[in-house]
Amino acid sequence: MIHMKPARKMKPRVRKPKGSKRCQYRTFPYLKVAKMWEKGMTIGRIARATKRVDKENANGDLYHSLRNFLHRMHTHGYRNANGRLVRLPYRVSPKTVRAARKAGLRAW
Secondary structure, X not given: OOOOOOOOOOOXXXXXXXXXXXXXXXXXXXXXXXXXXXXXXXHHHHXXXXXXXXXXOOOOOOOHHHHHHHHHHHHOOEEOXXXXXXXXXXXXXXXXXXXXXXXXXXXX
């Protein structure tokens, strides 16, 4: 004799009201961050100037979101004032960047 599980009751789909929209995020100030990075400002000072300090981060990492944006600006690039896609330059030698990346991948 085969035992079959009883069919689960499905919840009826609830439609969103027509006026509702997706969550709006604050636009990230790519140009402002790029100028500050070029001047040699620290990540902490840039985060405070752009109000990107994560005070309620569970791991206590205050500058997590800014560092993620910097990583994306280094690797994928951002649109400059002319609308061109440019990459944020690193402040260290390419050799150091390669070594750090290799060490990070090894630890992962």
